[in-house]
Amino acid sequence: MAHWSNWSGRHQSEPSRLHFIRTEEDAAALAGRARDQTRTIRVAGGGHSHAPLVPNNEVIADISALSGVISADPDTQRAWVRAGTPIYALGPSLHQHGMALPNQGDIDRQTIGGACATGTHGTGRGAANLSSAVVGARFATASGEIEECGLTNNPTLCSVARLNLGSIGIITALELQLRRSYRLAESAFVTTGTEAEARIAELMADNDRFEFYWSPQTDQAFVKRMNETEDPAEYPLASEGKRVGWSFEVYPSHRAQLHTEMEYSVAMPDGPACFSAIKELITSDFPEVEMPVEYRSVASDDVWLSTANGRETVTISVHRDIEHDESPLFRACEEIFLDHGGRPHWGKVNYLDREQLARRHADWDRWWKTRDEIDPAGTFLNAYMRSIRPS
Ligand SMILES: Cc1cc2nc3c(=O)[nH]c(=O)nc-3n(C[C@H](O)[C@H](O)[C@H](O)COP(=O)(O)OP(=O)(O)OC[C@H]3O[C@@H](n4cnc5c(N)ncnc54)[C@H](O)[C@@H]3O)c2cc1C
Structure with a gap:
């Protein structure tokens, strides 16, 4: 029997067909046949979404051969x-x-x-x-x-x-x-959560790219900065926080611990207060949580359904290892995110229904109208997408 799992194992599927697409012609034929047979298809990319976007018990199409x-x-x-x-x-x-x-x-x-x-x-x-x-x-x-x-x-x-x-x-x-092509020089330091929080505006203003991870149990914050540089790359690349190299060499880090993640975007001016409320919640109500809270920024855009649509954005994410039920922590955090006007990351966990999502996205109706015109039978909708489709 065919089997598909996401990266963390949180989502599993046993589709009636797991199809490995190797050409565009095959993709077109697969899509047309699924519609004729009233079967649904979801495409699997790298399987790194925490949201139930790929799971489907009919067809899952693996796209990894279409590369380059x-x-x-x-x-x-x-x-x-x-x-x-x-x-x-x-x-x-x-x-x-x-x-x-x-x-x-x-x-x-x-x-x-x-x-x-x-x-x-x-x-x-x-x-x-x-x-x-x-x-x-x-x-x-x-x-x-x-x-x-x-x-x-x-x-x-x-x-x-x-x-x-x-x-x-x-x-x-x-x-x-x-x-x-551009090079980045990365630098990092460790401080307390309180200090990182106090310096958010300064660190954001002084660096091309800045983020921090606050670890609840130690109250330590790992602050990372990446700035564009003309300096030559230094090989072999140093460890994370010290690299100088081409952008694609410096951006990625390695995430060894399997986890589940919730991330919300809030308007940039609301970021510090939202982080502070999350920090207080975890410290007081979830002292057992070890995995860090991450704080980043994203420029405003005009992309329909983007969490940064029309506003300079801060993203705050909370993580839970896969051995523990993430929902008590995530539900409590979600209340705070929503109080701060948050929009959930599409690839991560949220508990919102279609009305709540619609209220957060100005282009919700026209996104669905356009989608429904190109796929009126819903061939490309799985159970999750059907659950949030305007009724
Ligand atoms: C360890 C880890 C770190 C992460 N870091 C970040 C981060 O720094 N920033 C961030 O924003 N997110 C991050 N994410 C979330 C991740 O980037 C998103 O969930 C992303 O969508 C995963 O891409 P994927 O290729 O794994 O796609 P999948 O999870 O396989 O699929 C995602 C969606 O894309 C669709 N899809 C994929 N390929 C196609 C295709 N060819 N045609 C049609 N539909 C397609 C799928 O059907 C599904 O709806 C992280 C996730 C993990 C697990």
């Missing part, structure tokens, strides 16, 4: 890349063309298609999420055809494709707005 850079244009700094390309492979390949992603997240194990589908982001006051780099997309539709859209060619469809939650079709390729 298709074309790159140094004049526009744009490239078409296959959607299954892991971010760790994308960095070196783009660098061969003198280009780089404008930003990356904490790890680089995701596929570019999966990362963009959920609004994956890194940190930096001027650094927007990966979905905002998407300027075009190609995908297999439920009618068994390949559709191409771009911000100038069918912008409405492209607005959904940028952050698509796996729900418009099988994305085979994305066109990304990139920038010239």
